[in-house]
Amino acid sequence: MEPGWLLWGAAVLLLLLHVLAELSPAVGFVLRLGWYCLLCVLGSLLAVPACLLLNGGRTVRNMRIIKNIVKAFKYFFGLKFEVKGLENFEVEGPAIVVSNHQSILDMMGLMEVLPDNCVQVGKKELLYTGIVGLIMYLGGVIFINRKSTTSAKMVMSEVAKTMVAENVKVWVYPEGTRNCTGDFLPFKKGAFHLAIQAQVPVIPVVYSSFTSFYNPKTKLFTSGKIKVEILPPIETKGLTSDDVSDLTDRCYHTMRETFFVLSGRPSPSEQWGPDQPDVWCGTALLV
Numbered sequence: 001m002e003p004g005w006l007l008w009g010a011a012v013l014l015l016l017l018h019v020l021a022e023l024s025p026a027v028g029f030v031l032r033l034g035w036y037c038l039l040c041v042l043g044s045l046l047a048v049p050a051c052l053l054l055n056g057g058r059t060v061r062n063m064r065i066i067k068n069i070v071k072a073f074k075y076f077f078g079l080k081f082e083v084k085g086l087e088n089f090e091v092e093g094p095a096i097v098v099s100n101h102q103s104i105l106d107m108m109g110l111m112e113v114l115p116d117n118c119v120q121v122g123k124k125e126l127l128y129t130g131i132v133g134l135i136m137y138l139g140g141v142i143f144i145n146r147k148s149t150t151s152a153k154m155v156m157s158e159v160a161k162t163m164v165a166e167n168v169k170v171w172v173y174p175e176g177t178r179n180c181t182g183d184f185l186p187f188k189k190g191a192f193h194l195a196i197q198a199q200v201p202v203i204p205v206v207y208s209s210f211t212s213f214y215n216p217k218t219k220l221f222t223s224g225k226i227k228v229e230i231l232p233p234i235e236t237k238g239l240t241s242d243d244v245s246d247l248t249d250r251c252y253h254t255m256r257e258t259f260f261v262l263s264g265r266p267s268p269s270e271q272w273g274p275d276q277p278d279v280w281c282g283t284a285l286l287v
Helices: 004-023 025-055 060-072 108-112 125-130 132-137 147-165 190-198 241-262 268-272
Strands: 079-084 095-099 118-122 142-144 170-171 202-206 224-230
Touching: 025 060, 025 132, 060 108, 079 108, 095 190, 095 241, 108 118, 108 132, 108 202, 118 125, 125 142, 132 147, 142 147, 147 170, 147 190, 170 190, 190 241, 202 241, 224 241
Parallel strands: 079 224, 095 170, 095 202, 118 142, 118 170
Antiparallel strands: 202 224
16 A cells, blocks of 8 residues: 555544544543553653663663653643642652652653652552553662552561662652542551651642543543642651651641642532531552
């Protein structure tokens, strides 16, 4: 077949897909999500040789390369980020960064504000996602077996030592799983055990709700704006394991209130009054 016919065929196919996306939100959702996954693969294919050539293998320095590639993704989806508080990342020495975890799109939000010398903690299953898992490995991502609490605690103990020795920040999603309900899930305590064990500050990062432009249940995926706020560091020096619950609760409530403010919605306490119990949209086991 001649190249001209191939180009015409591709143009007709793209036009047909565009029409279908306009007529059916479900089709549009699948197409945009598929395009996002394809971008992740293409970005990884581009980043892997760059990481190997420039840095020689697995190192947190590769995150700068990955960050610059992923930050371009937002232009394909009409997403805008409004960031406040970047100066709060400027702490001396290592730290634990905690943020809310809403969807597969969180990677774009992560890379939009990721500080230098910062690695992420992710579930072990991500290591086996082909080229994407490889680039995460090269970027220094710490993989945790969530099915084994003992294994996870052993890894986190080693992370505490490495974090201090190599002067790196560690980014953790304390909800433990994606949560696109428009609220927070209860926080697991692993990140806060880690912060107190290493005696390093906790830096909370809050992203506004995605539900106005991204919702898998309703097959919604359009353009939108994401507000991000990096909150002031919370010191842990002098705290002990007895203070883990209080630290977890403090971060949870501070981040949740900020989440509702950024999302332009009243918090449950404002909707139902201080004497009414909060309504949870999901559950998670506490480590």
